[in-house]
Amino acid sequence: MDYPGPSFARSNELQSRLHDMVPGGAHTYARGDDQYPEDMAPIIERGLGARVWDADGNCFVEYGMGLRAVTLGHQYGPVVDAVRDALTRGVSFTRPSTLEVAAAEDFLSLVPGAEMVKFAKNGSDATTAALRLARAVTGRDLVAVADQPFFSTDDWFIGATGMPGGIPVPARHEAVRFTFNDLESLQTAVAAHPGRIAAVFMEAATGLVAPDPGYLRAVRDLCTAEGIVLVFDEMITGFRWAAGGAQEVYGVVPDLSTWGKAMGNGFSIAALAGRRELMERGGLDTDDERVFLLSTTSGPELVGLAAFRAVAEAYRTTDPVGTMRRTGGRLAAEVNAVVDDAGLSDHLDVAGDPSCLVFRTRDAHGLPSQEYRTLFLAELLRGGVLGQSFVVSAAHTAADVDLTVAAVAAALPTYAKAIELGTTDGLLEGRPVAPALRPHATPRRRAAVVG
Template sequence: MQIEAFPSATFGTDEAAAGTPGSAETFPLSRNLQRRAHAIIPGGAHTYAKGDDQYPLLAPGFLARGQGCRVWDVDGNAYVEFGMGNRAIGLGHCFPRVTEAARRALDVGCNFTRPTPYEINCAETFLEAIPAAEMVKFCKDGSDATSGAMRLARAYTGREKIAICADHPFFSTDDWFIGTTPVDGGIPETIKSLTLSFRYGDLESARALFERHPGEIAAVILEPARGDDPPPGYLSGLRQLAHENGALFVLDEMITGFRWARGGGQEVYGVEPDLSCFGKAMANGFSVSALAGKREVMRLGGLDHVDFPRVFLLSTTHGAETHALAAAAETMRVYRDEPVIAHVHAMGRRLRLGAEEAIRRHGLTGHVGIVGRDCCLAYQTLDAEGAPSQAFRSLFLQETIRRGILAPSLVVSYSHSEADVDFAVAAIDGALGVYARALEDGVERHLVGRPSQVVYRRYNTPDGLAPGKR
């Protein structure tokens, strides 16, 4: 199912784009909601990636609705979106088959004191899509799943330490991961010491870790890939290394699952994890995540074993909401029935090629880069010296927003058409013209307000350093 092409944005015209950036008056309702939100919600949002500090001043603060690949903010400005709910929307907003499945489930009630057949239906649909998994447990977000995987690994191996890939930015909101970031306030040092790190694509890095901590590591966890594909044999080699040292091999498939392929990165790269964690695109934005894996490990969270102590694995009041599981099962059936994966790869490739051509045309090859797999693109923004720059990222976002696209990343969905992608390429081309001028006469002359900031900073200061220590 395809949504018709996005005809034009109600915000951002060629005439406006050619002049001075707009002002905060473009978003009056958003500004009012932002003030109210910060008064009662820490950070003003419930996800750090959605926070005001992640966007330029001239950006919509609140979105009101979405349809396909389009979104409208509370002030009525329209955009073609390329964030897609932080990669959770694989099919498109309000995708009919999925929303209808959720509505039908709501007619019978959303939560009960005993299981419902929706749980079996969704589990069977999931396991059919992920052949390496033998059992699955559903939960609500990615952190539930990855933290459950670490608990299982520790119980199964009798070990305490976890090895995480240092090149992958996020695994969980829980202490075992957040303690490794600069935002480690409130996490005991004893917890931080239990998490170790290795480098992606470097087997010797992981081997050295096992040599320094013999018999102590319960699991290695990483994403199958983020940007480039893994080196040939790397994932299978890391799995073998983990097993030789008595550790479990765990894949975080929150992003790669149902985007790289229906069966995730493990299908693309031909590797079977002991445990794997899914979420985001598997339910097209509904709150469902999954911890799946080999029966020998997963059974420790069940009722049938007597040879290991019980593992209190995952127990969420809302983990089996009927409408969410119905949405997830229907989403997975759409991936089975329709050419979703082929389409997002094709649209992503079209977007990549168009953006790269615009970058070359503006002479910005050394300053703007398109990175990632075609189905999951992002961009790099570098300053005049070639260093990563939040100010130039903010400028690029500001200028693309003014031209009618919302692109914190360049992620496409099944609802993006060729016309939508071409519209985005034109917006990127216009934004790059401003970028080129800013390299010559200073980004501060073109960026309205402060730059966006990285999430992982210790203090809420412009440079992330403690006050008085700059």
């Protein structure tokens, strides 16, 4: 740390103002300044491609790309043009629009096995609607949830996390956890609650873990045999693994699937899709008791639908997934090479699916460490790289990768010094980052005195 790096004076002032007005200083916990080194959390003014500029005028190569919602790049021309055109026609009407017809046709043409779709504005609405539908169809109350990070902001899921404040005690026991890629753990969960599991929720793949051969098919068969609704959460895998999500890649069709993030390239749109006989329970072509499925004022507004249609066209006519995989593959290989050359492979590496990479930081004993993660994040920021991961987009260029590899190389001497000392003391300024979902504001309580 023998060079000053960028100034964050304006960002810090804006962040303080945000904390005075917005709980947590951000509208998404993952965007909070407690996820970044202290006094080094940029407030963004604009983005273009894979670059962003903050309130202090600093330019960064951005990874994560809007929490993995942007795969085509910031200000991607065709999406911007489609949105601009939609704005000239009005955005919300008393009756459905012609754009709803076209968007639904686009979606169903891309997603294998989906027979009906309903649009919404955020993923939690879609996942909770899927659970409500599964409960109505099965007459059961519990949900089996894979041990993966996040599925919903609603009680049924948050009650089972480390941040259950405000969730009624009964709701804290609605979700039964099982281990992904361990069929026996799911079988055990089902057997432990006979006749009570309405749905199985899982991501069919994650950035770090692909399904074992035959695993998804075995889960599909188990759910069918037990009368359980299988739900794939495609919030991240949709339009990142493939336009049709992980279910397209692995060839296993769930009963329901939930979508969001990259389907709008950053514009707000989500979806619940699935088999007609299930989805129609929220419609008019059923004699069964109806389900209040999704009914949102802004779900079908034209801007989000127009953005989605432009995204769908980009995936039909170009190869964003292939581009992301090639770029991510090169990034991982070159970063791991410079880390290996520095003799730090036991303490730092890049891993995961090429389109959804993470960097893993470990201390002098080889154990995962928030302190060392924070030290690495700070050094990356000084080198012009912003990101809690190395999740790429199709807009990341060879120059962006070159800059990132150079920033990692520049960060390694400080990281190596911390490994040599066995501590980040004297190298890390301020407190380390903390898990986003935690029951108390400490260790990053705003009013705490540092030093």
